[in-house]
Amino acid sequence: MTAITTPDPAALGLRENATFDRATIAAIRHAAQTGLYDIRGGGAKRRLPHFDDLLFLGASMSRYPLEGYRERCDTDVTIGTRFAKKPLHLKTPVTIAGMSFGSLSGQAKEALGRGASEVGTSTTTGDGGMTEEERGHSETLVYQYLPSRYGMNPKHLRLADAIEVVLGQGAKPGGGGMLLGQKITERVAAMRTLPVGIDQRSACRHPDWTGPDDLRIKITELREITDWEKPIYVKIGASRPYYDVALAIKAGADAIVLDGMQGGTAATQDVFIEHVGIPTLAAIPQAVDALQEAGLHRQVQLIVSGGVRSGADVAKALALGADAVSIGTAALIALGDNDPALEDEYRKIGSAAGYYDDWQAGQDPAGITTQDPELSKRLDPVAAGHRLANLLRVMTMEAQIIARACGKAHLAHLEPEDLVALTIEAAAMTRRPLAGTDWIPGLAPAAQAAPVAPVAPVASAAPAGGGA
Amino acid sequence: MGTLSVDQSTRVDLRQRTVTDLNQALHQAPAGSQWEVLHPDGQHAIAAGLAAPITVKIEGHVGYFAAGMNEEASVEISGNAGVGVAENMMSGRVHVHGSASQSAGATAHGGLLVIDGDAAARCGISMKGVNIVVGGGVGHMSAFMAQAGALVICGDAGDGLGDSIYEARLYVRGKVGQLGADCVAKEMRPEHLAELSGLLAQAGLDHDPAEFRRYGSARQLYNFHVENAFAY
Numbered sequence: 104m105t106a107i108t109t110p111d112p113a114a115l116g117l118r119e120n121a122t123f124d125r126a127t128i129a130a131i132r133h134a135a136q137t138g139l140y141d142i143r144g145g146g147a148k149r150r151l152p153h154f155d156d157l158l159f160l161g162a163s164m165s166r167y168p169l170e171g172y173r174e175r176c177d178t179d180v181t182i183g184t185r186f187a188k189k190p191l192h193l194k195t196p197v198t199i200a201g202m203s204f205g206s207l208s209g210q211a212k213e214a215l216g217r218g219a220s221e222v223g224t225s226t227t228t229g230d231g232g233m234t235e236e237e238r239g240h241s242e243t244l245v246y247q248y249l250p251s252r253y254g255m256n257p258k259h260l261r262l263a264d265a266i267e268v269v270l271g272q273g274a275k276p277g278g279g280g281m282l283l284g285q286k287i288t289e290r291v292a293a294m295r296t297l298p299v300g301i302d303q304r305s306a307c308r309h310p311d312w313t314g315p316d317d318l319r320i321k322i323t324e325l326r327e328i329t330d331w332e333k334p335i336y337v338k339i340g341a342s343r344p345y346y347d348v349a350l351a352i353k354a355g356a357d358a359i360v361l362d363g364m365q366g367g368t369a370a371t372q373d374v375f376i377e378h379v380g381i382p383t384l385a386a387i388p389q390a391v392d393a394l395q396e397a398g399l400h401r402q403v404q405l406i407v408s409g410g411v412r413s414g415a416d417v418a419k420a421l422a423l424g425a426d427a428v429s430i431g432t433a434a435l436i437a438l439g440d441n442d443p444a445l446e447d448e449y450r451k452i453g454s455a456a457g458y459y460d461d462w463q464a465g466q467d468p469a470g471i472t473t474q475d476p477e478l479s480k481r482l483d484p485v486a487a488g489h490r491l492a493n494l495l496r497v498m499t500m501e502a503q504i505i506a507r508a509c510g511k512a513h514l515a516h517l518e519p520e521d522l523v524a525l526t527i528e529a530a531a532m533t534r535r536p537l538a539g540t541d542w543i544p545g546l547a548p549a550a551q552a553a554p555v556a557p558v559a560p561v562a563s564a565a566p567a568g569g570g571a
Numbered sequence: 572m573g574t575l576s577v578d579q580s581t582r583v584d585l586r587q588r589t590v591t592d593l594n595q596a597l598h599q600a601p602a603g604s605q606w607e608v609l610h611p612d613g614q615h616a617i618a619a620g621l622a623a624p625i626t627v628k629i630e631g632h633v634g635y636f637a638a639g640m641n642e643e644a645s646v647e648i649s650g651n652a653g654v655g656v657a658e659n660m661m662s663g664r665v666h667v668h669g670s671a672s673q674s675a676g677a678t679a680h681g682g683l684l685v686i687d688g689d690a691a692a693r694c695g696i697s698m699k700g701v702n703i704v705v706g707g708g709v710g711h712m713s714a715f716m717a718q719a720g721a722l723v724i725c726g727d728a729g730d731g732l733g734d735s736i737y738e739a740r741l742y743v744r745g746k747v748g749q750l751g752a753d754c755v756a757k758e759m760r761p762e763h764l765a766e767l768s769g770l771l772a773q774a775g776l777d778h779d780p781a782e783f784r785r786y787g788s789a790r791q792l793y794n795f796h797v798e799n800a801f802a803y
């Protein structure tokens with residue numbers, strides 16, 4: 104750092120414009136100078152209603168807590184109980200989200216597999232297909248079936264433990280994928296059957312089906328090919344979750360993956376990340392409504408992702424009705440992404456530790472979001488995998504701490520009644536009362552007076568708060 | 572629709588057995604075994620996921636995704652095929668004697684798909700190495716984002732042929748509507764004529780390769796340039 108201190112503009116009485124703040128000015132200048140829009144990794148950066156806007160009530164006179172560390176609080180979850188002959192049994196409801204080889208190095212994929220297997224949870228492939236690094240090190244592997252079908256191989260379909268049909272991602276509902284030329288090495292190009300060094304666009308629509316009726320037939324085909332053994336997930340980017348979940352159920356999904364707009368991506372236009380889709384918090388209750396109305400809540404499992412960082416987030420997602428969660432960004436941070444020890448190197452490429460989001464560029468000094476063999480070598484898959492396992496253990500234990508405090512002997516017993524909202528937005532979205540009040544914005548007064556939680560885990564509850 | 576002559580060994584009537592019964596039997600079938608399927612009646616995913624060198628003759632019309640993801644097997648369909656016939660085929664051969672609906676051979680990586688009649692829209696979409704020979708014409712947006720392999724069209728091609736095409740080779744005998752973005756007519760060199768006559772012979776067609784024109788990628792959209800903004 105330089106010793107010369109420039110005076111803080113605010114101290115001079117200068118005032119930053121809230122509409123044209125510095126990041127906005129920089130974006131306008133960049134567009135004008137280059138003619139390019141910003142492509143980056145990560146999820147939405149703006150502040151959004153999120154799990155932080157909920158609190159657990161904990162036990163009280165009328166609720167008995169469980170003794171910490173002594174009384175059992177189980178954490179396992181089974182996914183794919185509806186139609187699959189071989190459902191997945193996971194020891195923790197925290198799973199690893201689909202991240203493509205190509206966006207991530209082979210070492211990073213191996214580390215994800217090692218970390219997840221150490222604690223008994225699953226990892227997920229991504230655009231570009233299945234790699235040896237991941238299948239070899241992940242005990243439970245979910246195989247993504249994406250519009251691009253890059254590397255799509257029926258042998259891999261049979262090698263997988265579950266299949267995830269990807270309709271969209273929270274970071275870009277309605278968008279396809281993108282892998283810039285600099286990350287297309289010979290191996291990545293060969294896996295995707297494309298020339299080396301060209302930008303790879305992944306289609307945003309599946310090539311051989313459109314709409315829910317076709318999806319039903321597609322799911323049947325996948326089941327036929329794999330002899331009805333494997334659970335089939337449908338991944339949805341949160342935009343119209345009530346309808347999308349209802350239609351995915353109708354199409355025969357065993358599980359729904361619901362990804363909110365905070366969800367990370369390897370490379371997407373900033374304008375897409377920040378302006379398309381709805382927050383994770385807003386999406387969950389709508390998805391749960393659809394599951395309950397179908398009478399299939401807990402039978403078709405709901406896996407939530409998009410901004411899950413801690414055991415508190417896990418517990419809140421489960422209390423709102425999810426069966427499991429997925430993490431992407433947090434897993435990469437556990438591996439070593441944005442490590443302050445790499446500060447100098449981040450500065451050299453125009454970023455800083457804690458801000459690095461050029462996951463599309465392939466220059467990651469941590470060796471995670473790159474295909475450069477020298478950079479990739481920096482990531483030790485064994486040590487990084489162990490760090491991920493630690494994070495997964497901490498998240499699971501934190502969720503247990505909260506569950507015990509709420510008197511629950513299993514994480515799956517957490518329920519909406521355990522929660523209150525801190526903000527009016529969160530109260531309206533989750534239909535939990537604002538803390539310290541019995542006020543749920545948007546709910547008819549009669550319904551508010553009812554002692555039962557509006558999103559109680561009973562089948563066929565009418566959608567609460569519908570626009571009267 | 573003509574009746575196929577069958578060297579019969581196992582015959583499955585889909586009015587007696589389910590598609591799942593059939594597929595599970597086919598998935599376990601020994602190499603070299605021969606199968607005949609009766610009364611497909613437009614059901615979906617018939618003979619999907621085959622992974623051994625067996626022969627399956629289907630007498631009639633099939634629904635979506637017939638012979639989907641085929642590996643090594645030879646599947647013959649006497650009638651018409653629904654959406655996505657031979658989608659993501661890896662190897663082997665699928666022959667449709669009638670016409671095929673949308674997305675025939677979508678994303679297929681290898682093998683040969685022959686359609687004696689016409690193919691509807693998006694034939695060969697995102698194809699990744701398969702060879703497809705269509706005796707008639709193809710609908711709009713065929714070979715969209717086609718990555719590798721060859722698509723032979725003996726009739727006409729609809730609008731948007733080869734839109735956003737990568738390295739696949741397209742051979743068309745009839746008229747072509749408006750070409751898709753970045754798809755251009757290309758010189759027919761000797762290696763292309765050789766490839767084309769080989770594919771026509773494999774499909775049992777005797778057109779003169781000289782009657783075809785070749786189309787492929789201009790490779791102008793391979794890397795993002797802002798000046799191309801209106802082509803995206």
Ligand SMILES: Cc1cc2nc3c(=O)[nH]c(=O)nc-3n(C[C@H](O)[C@H](O)[C@H](O)COP(=O)(O)O)c2cc1C
Pocket residue numbers: 144145146200201202203206207228229230247269271272273338362365366367368369408409410411429430431432433462472
């Ligand atoms: C580097 C990276 C690559 C990704 N690749 C894929 C992908 O190939 N397919 C997919 O469905 N989602 C992909 N995603 C999204 C994740 O599956 C997941 O939805 C998201 O990361 C969850 O949000 P979180 O990052 O806040 O945990 C990717 C995310 C990241 C960060």
